[in-house]
Amino acid sequence: MDAVERGRPGEDALEELRVELGAQAVLTGNDIPLRNRNDWSSKPPAQPLAVLRPSNSEEAARAIATCRAARLPFxxxxxxxxLCGGATPEPGWVAISLERMVGIEEIDPVSATMTVKAGTPLEVVQRAADEAGFLFPLDLGSRGSCAIGGNxxxxxxxxxxxxxxxxRDLVLGLEVVLPDGTVLTNLNKLxxxxxxxxxxxxxxxxxxxxxxxxxxxxxLFPKPRSTTAALCALSSYADVAALLAGAxxxxxxILSAFEVMWPDYWQVVTERLKVRSPVASGHGFYVLVETHGSDEATDAARFQxxxxxMMESGILADAAVAQSHAQVKDFWAVRDACAEFGTGLGPHISYDIGLQVGRMDSFASRCKTALEAGIPGCESVYYGHIGDGNLHLVAWVAGLPLGEQPKDAMDTIVxxxxxxxxxxxxxxxxxxxxxxxxxxxxxSEAEIALMRVLKGALDPENLLNPGKVISL
Incomplete structure (x- = not known):
């Protein structure tokens, strides 16, 4: 079902929305920004039929109802x-952008909540919480660009x-527009x-x-009164697991982060990207440990x-302790350097997987070997949050553009x-x-079948982001 098949009904629907919402809310043709053609995934970009930019939920509902009446996928x-193509349109679709639905509506210090519009960037949410004396703890490398609704x-x-x-653990209530245009409001603070x-x-x-x-x-959470951090070097993954248990x-x-970096990641970051580190290279693993506490003197002593x-027990081979907030940021720069892989590695394919903590090193070792054996010239590096069971890896064949990276073969192995x-x-x-x-x-098949039941019940015409996650 493309725009040509729909013909005039699609054009009439867009003109109707221009009248109702204003010309600034309906972009077509050359007025559509390039950014609306794709997300950060490697999926090929596509030109939508239009980009709708509602300023509130009522306008979003009107946009959805109009698209639905004209049978325009949105x-x-x-x-x-x-990174998975979830926000990428197909040709002839309508993109409904929340970029105008921005702003903090309320900060309630008694209930420790913030009510915010879904298009607001995460960093704006973080800053507003901080200025009000609170912490909003969600933090991503894309904090300046990603929107809280997308989060x-x-x-x-x-x-x-x-x-x-x-x-999901940081959300109490929300407002959502259903595929039929119904506005479901439950801004619960309880x-x-x-x-x-x-x-x-x-x-x-x-x-x-x-x-x-x-x-x-x-x-919202109380703003930490103390932050401590250490960048640790260890000999083996068994020591990493022991350090996590000890932490x-x-x-x-007060443990707030436990970030693990394999030596291949460390080599790329320190040698190719030239990120300075307070601990020497040559170790088996590197771990960034951070705490958020409520008493600076007590927490620092406890951390030390x-x-x-951990050092006396033989778990740690070396460690550097941050002496200031600036040094905490410097430590995080080593872990956050993965955001610069596009510069340091060139085109690459990123993976985000979940595993039991005890199986991660075995996976990394087997995966690296399988990629090297199955794909000539394939390199890979491994890092992740680990304490919550999340491992990241990046794989690439040097010299190949993104479109020629052997992603299908990599996917099959990983x-x-x-x-x-x-x-x-x-x-x-x-x-x-x-x-x-x-x-x-x-x-499982039963889980996927239930997902289809839910999708079919809420969106029987399959017009809202069709084909994403599952197919009806």
């Missing part, structure tokens, strides 16, 4: 930083899941609310296939005592091992279209 778009749509993870949970089904969880993580999130009530028991609830205990080792093909990035064919590696 895809929601936020910051377009997704909910993909149930984003990030750096501090081990302490604060996934995005942590305890068991009055029937908790419908927000239908939409969080559904990647814009069941409804379009327009407003959100977020949980959980010795640091308890814990590190000394996801085949994931299935064999009982993991997930997506820990935090979603499915979209890029991972859709592999969904059965992580979900």
């Amino acid at each position: 895809v929601p778009q936020g910051g377009l930083t997704g 909910l749509s993909t149930n984003a993870g990030g750096n501090r899941v081990i302490r604060y949970g996934m995005t 942590l305890k609310n068991n009055a029937g089904y908790d419908l927000k969880h239908l939409f969080i993580g559904s990647e814009g296939t069941l409804g379009i999130i327009t407003r959100v009530v977020l949980r 959980r028991s010795g640091l308890g609830p 005592s814990w590190l000394e205990e 996801y085949g091992l994931v299935r064999e080792m009982g993991g997930s093909i997506s820990a935090e990035h979603g499915i979209g279209t890029m991972k859709k064919k592999w969904l059965g590696h992580a979900r």
Whole structure:
């Protein structure tokens, strides 16, 4: 079903929306920005029939109802930083961008909540919480570009899941426009609310296939009064596992991040990207440990005592402790250097998988060997959050442009091992279209069948982001 087949009804619908919403809300032809043709995935870009830019939920509902009446498929778009093609349109589709639905509506210091419009960038949310004396703990490398609605749509993870949970754990209420144009408003501020089904969880993580999130009530947390961090070097993965267990028991609830870097990642970051590190190269693993606490003197002493205990037990080969907030940021620069892989490595394919912590090093070793043996010239590096079961890897063949990277062969090897080792093909990035064919590696036939039932019930005409995650 493309724009040519629809003919005038699509054009008439867009003209109707121009009259109702204003010319600034309906972009067509050469007025459509290039950014609306794709997200950050390697999926080929596509020109939508139009980009609709509602300014509130009522306008979004009107846009959806009009698209539905004209049988125009439509895809929601936020910051377009997704990596799986979930926000990418197909030719003849309409993109509904939330870029004008931006702003903090309320910060309630008593209930420790923030009500925010879905198009608001994550960094704006973080800054508003900070200025109000709170912390909004969700943190991603794309914080300046990604939109909070998209974070909910993909149930984003990030750096501090081990302490604060996934995005769904940070949401109390939301407003969503259903595929038929109904506005479902439940801006709940209650942590305890068991009055029937908790419908927000239908939409969080559904990647814009069941409804379009327009407003959100977020949980806020006390701003940490102390932050400590150490960059640790270890000899083996057994030591990494022992350090994680020691951190959980010795640091308890103040443990906020546990980031692990394999030596291949370390080599790329320090040698190719020239990122300076406070610990020497040549070790088996590198771990960034961070805490958020409430008493600077007590927490610093506790952290130092814990590190000394780990050193005396032989778990640590070396460690550097941050002496200031600036040094904490410097430590994170080593872990966040993966954002510069496009410069340091050239074209590459990124993977985001979930595994039991005890199986991660075995996976990394087997995967690296399989990629090298199965794909001539294939290199790969491994890193991840680990404490929450999330491993990232990047694979590439040097000298090949992105479109010629052997992604299908890489996918077969990586996801085949994931299935064999009982993991997930997506820990935090979603499915979209890029991972859709592999969904059965992580979900049972019964689970996928139920997903289809939900999609068919809410979107029987299959017009909202059709073909993403599952097919009807």
